[in-house]
Amino acid sequence: MSVEYIIELFREMLTTALIIVLPLLGTAMFVGVVISLVQAVTSIQEQTLSFVPKLFAVVAVMMFTAFWMVEVILTFTVEIFNRMSNMAGG
Secondary structure (H helix, E strand, O other), X not given: OOHHHXXXXXXXXXXXXXXXXXXXXXXXXXXXXHHHHHHHHHOOOOOHHHHHHHHHHHXXXXXXXXXXXXXXXHHHHHHHHHHHHHHOOX
């Protein structure tokens, strides 16, 4: 196993993780900015006001994208196992 192979594997792992997490992080950031704007306009500085909507939004996005996330993870896992068998000469 060469260093280049390990670096490529690590890069693919990070890319897959970023692809999976991006919808959740984007949703949390968008909802956080909207709630912050509402708090700035209304001068309401309640901490739970920003946490609860972000929680509900992230859970909703997670429910809608769960099957896609599992598909991406399974594709990555199958690809890794196929590469392992090729490395062993099988």
